[in-house]
């Protein structure tokens with residue numbers, strides 16, 4: 048389970064499938080125990096949200112029972128509107144029956160009160176309410192809630208039948224609305240594609256922290272730190288620095304910026320292992336990568352650009368064509384797979400990296416503005 052984006056909002060993992068199954072089976076056991084084997088209750092699920100809960104509940108309920116559904120609309124967006132439109136689906140003659148209402152979640156209780164009143168007028172033997180989730184802090188009604196799977200705080204949740212503006216019902220676990228603080232972008236592209244140049248401009252436009260792993264390594268080499276000495280032999284040949292060293296360094300750089308609005312990662316991740324480590328590291332903070340923005344440029348043009356840069360940059364790895372070619376090999380063998388990695392999460396956004404600096408910035412901004 049990781050952070051999910053549904054419409055315009057982010058949701059973090061809240062209740063796993065396993066936990067939900069535990070609440071559901073406990074509820075079914077309690078109800079069965081209280082009713083006894085002789086009683087054949089009619090369970091009434093409140094659609095749409097309860098369909099998954101009801102399906103699981105009745106499978107966990109081992110005695111004889113009947114099942115029906117009523118439908119009712121009261122949710123719009125992330126807060127209950129309280130507005131009740133129409134209740135459909137009560138056809139059975141319910142006189143003398145034990146009716147048990149199955150709700151996925153009870154918050155204000157507005158919807159439930161209306162339904163409860165309708166059933167109460169049907170000369171039932173008994174009427175009980177079972178809810179998987181209950182928000183005690185917002186419940187404002189005098190109704191008896193007979194069985195509660197789990198009391199939860201007043202935060203919007205989605206999944207396991209519950210939706211956010213129509214989406215999310217099919218998730219098999221529950222996610223909670225989260226207000227994300229950060230915008231985290233991986234600026235991607237082969238060596239020389241202009242990541243560094245663009246990141247320097249974009250970080251100011253968007254108020255983000257720019258972390259270039261190449262720059263951090265070069266800084267360490269210049270200052271002859273232990274990390275610098277370790278990295279130098281790899282970098283000079285145009286090889287990648289080993290993952291473990293790079294990942295630890297990256298984490299330390301992120302943690303130096305506790306108040307950051309977000310990061311532009313430039314030159315990281317460069318391997319699938321690094322990408323996974325970054326995802327896990329951000330997930331621990333309740334954050335995620337919003338997107339990989341890739342500068343797309345042909346290799347031959349890049350070699351020319353790098354050799355030209357080598358005339359002034361002082362970088363050994365820019366001055367020799369064989370080292371440059373080796374960096375491309377590393378890119379093709381280890382780094383280019385990351386396009387797929389982010390594409391699979393619908394997070395890959397390509398931009399044409401040929402043109403003036405201003406034109407390319409403009410193209411990137413168009414993408415950044417959507418992330």
Ligand code: AMP
Nearest residue numbers: 260261281282286287288293314315317
């Ligand atoms: P760059 O400035 O991004 O072109 O990086 C220059 C060199 O630093 C690369 O050729 C690698 O040797 C090393 N390096 C930078 N970032 C990474 C990374 N994420 N993983 C491994 N090596 C890296």
